[in-house]
Amino acid sequence: MDLLNYAFMQRALLAALLVGVTAPAVGTFLVQRRQAIMGDGIGHVALTGVALGFLLQVSPVWTAVAVSVAGAVGMELIRSYGKARGDIALAMLFYGGMSGGVMIIYLAPNGSNANLTTYLFGSISTVSPQDIPPMIALAAFVLLVVLGLRRHLFAVCQDEEFARVGGLPVRALNLLLAVTAAVTVTVAMRAVGLLLVSALMVIPVAAAQQVTRGFAWTLAVAVAIGVTVALSGTVFSYYVDVPPGSSIVLASMAVFLLFTAAAGPLRRRLPRPGWHNGGVRARRPS
Amino acid sequence: MTDTVVALRGASASLGARQVLHGIDLAVARGEVVALLGANGSGKSTAVRAAVGRVRLSSGSWELFGTPGERFRQWARIGYVPQRTTAAGGVPATVREVVAAGRLARTGLRPPRRADKAAVARAIELVGMADRAADAVDALSGGQHQRVLIARALATEPDLLIMDEPMAGVDLAAQQVLADTVRAQVAAGTTVLLVLHELGPLAPLIDRAVLLRDGRVAHDGPPPPLAPDHVHPHADEAAATVKGHLDRWTS
Numbered sequence: 001m002d003l004l005n006y007a008f009m010q011r012a013l014l015a016a017l018l019v020g021v022t023a024p025a026v027g028t029f030l031v032q033r034r035q036a037i038m039g040d041g042i043g044h045v046a047l048t049g050v051a052l053g054f055l056l057q058v059s060p061v062w063t064a065v066a067v068s069v070a071g072a073v074g075m076e077l078i079r080s081y082g083k084a085r086g087d088i089a090l091a092m093l094f095y096g097g098m099s100g101g102v103m104i105i106y107l108a109p110n111g112s113n114a115n116l117t118t119y120l121f122g123s124i125s126t127v128s129p130q131d132i133p134p135m136i137a138l139a140a141f142v143l144l145v146v147l148g149l150r151r152h153l154f155a156v157c158q159d160e161e162f163a164r165v166g167g168l169p170v171r172a173l174n175l176l177l178a179v180t181a182a183v184t185v186t187v188a189m190r191a192v193g194l195l196l197v198s199a200l201m202v203i204p205v206a207a208a209q210q211v212t213r214g215f216a217w218t219l220a221v222a223v224a225i226g227v228t229v230a231l232s233g234t235v236f237s238y239y240v241d242v243p244p245g246s247s248i249v250l251a252s253m254a255v256f257l258l259f260t261a262a263a264g265p266l267r268r269r270l271p272r273p274g275w276h277n278g279g280v281r282a283r284r285p286s
Numbered sequence: 287m288t289d290t291v292v293a294l295r296g297a298s299a300s301l302g303a304r305q306v307l308h309g310i311d312l313a314v315a316r317g318e319v320v321a322l323l324g325a326n327g328s329g330k331s332t333a334v335r336a337a338v339g340r341v342r343l344s345s346g347s348w349e350l351f352g353t354p355g356e357r358f359r360q361w362a363r364i365g366y367v368p369q370r371t372t373a374a375g376g377v378p379a380t381v382r383e384v385v386a387a388g389r390l391a392r393t394g395l396r397p398p399r400r401a402d403k404a405a406v407a408r409a410i411e412l413v414g415m416a417d418r419a420a421d422a423v424d425a426l427s428g429g430q431h432q433r434v435l436i437a438r439a440l441a442t443e444p445d446l447l448i449m450d451e452p453m454a455g456v457d458l459a460a461q462q463v464l465a466d467t468v469r470a471q472v473a474a475g476t477t478v479l480l481v482l483h484e485l486g487p488l489a490p491l492i493d494r495a496v497l498l499r500d501g502r503v504a505h506d507g508p509p510p511p512l513a514p515d516h517v518h519p520h521a522d523e524a525a526a527t528v529k530g531h532l533d534r535w536t537s
Binding site: 028031032033034036149151152154155157158159161162163164165166167168205209212213214215216218 | 338339340359361362364366368375376377378379380382383384386387388390391395398420421422425438442
């Protein structure tokens with residue numbers, strides 16, 4: 001493993017590890033709430049934050065955190081208040097974030113096309129020593145929230161109406177989850193890139209639930225898959241010179257296919273079949 | 287009025303542009319079992335959702351345990367069973383995980399203690415689902431799923447149980463199991479307010495029935511009379527009889 005002798009590679013693998021843990025952990029709650037697409041939206045908006053960092057010549061991590069948190073809070077407010085035109089408002093936010101980012105990065109003094117690509121699809125060689133402490137701090141925040149409040153976030157994502165009647169601070173928890181998702185995106189942007197970060201929030205969870213029947217297990221298996229694909233994808237990118245985002249996401253899709261193929265026979269062997277038969281009809285309140 | 291556990295007074299509410307409740311009065315005393323009946327669209331679900339603060343009143347007032355609803359904070363005293371929906375999340379969850387969510391009303395932000403885990407286990411036991419506690423709720427039948435939602439409400443050890451159509455989509459045998467669970471709660475002194483489409487196996491438990499029609503109280507008093515043969519050995523025929531009486535009574 002000569003690749004571990006390179007400092008840049010040590011940093012890249014550490015970045016991948018942080019992403020592999022945090023993205024599926026937050027993603028489990030987003031998928032639970034059928035908001036798998038939220039990571040994508042935040043990724044688009046975060047690009048404006050990265051570009052602002054270049055324009056102002058400060059660390060893009062912090063500007064990305066600021067802008068993506070604002071974007072995520074905006075999305076959550078649109079979700080909770082928004083009625084008919086909520087989807088259009090969200091789409092506008094996505095397009096605005098992406099085009100704003102491209103515009104600003106080209107106006108910035110040292111912005112260039114190359115910079116843009118490393119943030120969109122990840123890059124193993126550009127995780128700088130200064131990037132590491134904020135990434136660790138942000139990842140720690142994410143884990144503290146999703147593990148410390150997992151019961152409460154589960155209750156809110158599973159049945160918001162019931163959680164409200166139980167007296168849980170539903171709005172605060174929803175906003176906290178949105179902020180946590182935004183922070184995760186900025187942790188992930190160096191390793192997998194802003195356009196592919198959402199995949200690492202969703203695909204490991206989708207793979208995990210092929211073989212699990214509980215929420216806690218799904219979370220644990222998704223994180224295990226996330227770490228595995230993030231590290232192996234980063235190593236692959238070292239040997240074959242491609243952006244790590246592409247190899248990490250393709251690796252996670254391979255795991256998904258593997259688990260899906262294995263789940264069929266596995267399910268038949270288990271005593272109680274029909275895990276996913278739904279079986280519940282929608283009813284309108286009268 | 288501390289003996290009134292839940293009260294709506296002159297309550298009006300709208301869903302979107304449509305006014306659903308037109309000044310209804312509804313009070314449930316401690317230990318009472320009250321059924322809210324009515325046709326689809328009569329406002330019975332909206333009424334119970336207003337009673338737990340999920341629908342804002344446009345006029346009138348709302349009280350829980352003698353406290354104005356807006357200032358009520360003792361949510362752990364209420365076990366709420368919302369209407370079953372497809373809202374089940376995109377990630378599997380076990381019976382125990384779903385029921386444990388009901389205990390959060392008691393634990394707040396502190397981690398669960400042994401007593402909390404025992405309360406969750408007891409709630410699962412009460413609805414007869416102990417052998418399925420580690421199974422995914424997605425794998426359950428409609429009746430079993432409903433039992434899980436009732437267990438979730440019982441996990442907080444409530445003084446007041448509010449249920450929105452707990453029998454909907456549940457076959458008659460399973461309805462009997464649910465009725466037994468509710469009977470045990472009533473025997474232990476729990477107050478119950480429930481929305482029903484028909485009385486069914488719960489009929490013997492009901493102290494009072496409130497009939498809504500077009501968002502107004504059309505009747506508030508003893509439950510509709512049962513046929514003398516309502517204890518017919520064939521449960522489905524008995525239910526049909528009861529339903530027949532109810533239909534005559536409500537029309």
